[in-house]
Amino acid sequence: MDKAEMGTLILKVIIASFSTVGIMEYVKNFIKTSKTWIYSIIMPFIAVGCFLACEYLPIGIIGGILTVGCVQLDYQVIVQGFKKVINKSINKIDSEE
Numbered sequence: 001m002d003k004a005e006m007g008t009l010i011l012k013v014i015i016a017s018f019s020t021v022g023i024m025e026y027v028k029n030f031i032k033t034s035k036t037w038i039y040s041i042i043m044p045f046i047a048v049g050c051f052l053a054c055e056y057l058p059i060g061i062i063g064g065i066l067t068v069g070c071v072q073l074d075y076q077v078i079v080q081g082f083k084k085v086i087n088k089s090i091n092k093i094d095s096e097e
Helices: 003-028 037-056 059-096
Strands: none
Touching (some): 037 059
């Protein structure tokens, strides 16, 4: 494997990994369980699916999968993060009054 092939492989792994995390978080919205080991069983299938998508599917589908992952992660990090900060600030203000 030459450097170009290795670089392509690493890029596909990073894209598939990022997509997998976002899609797993998306799936958790529909499969609610206290048995978190279920997510550990589902994750490898999603990871392989994301990597195979990077390997064999057109760029539009890969982009769609990556976008779903990014949107879910962005929502959790940005929107939920700001919501927590705002709620803490409001609670702090209320407790001072």
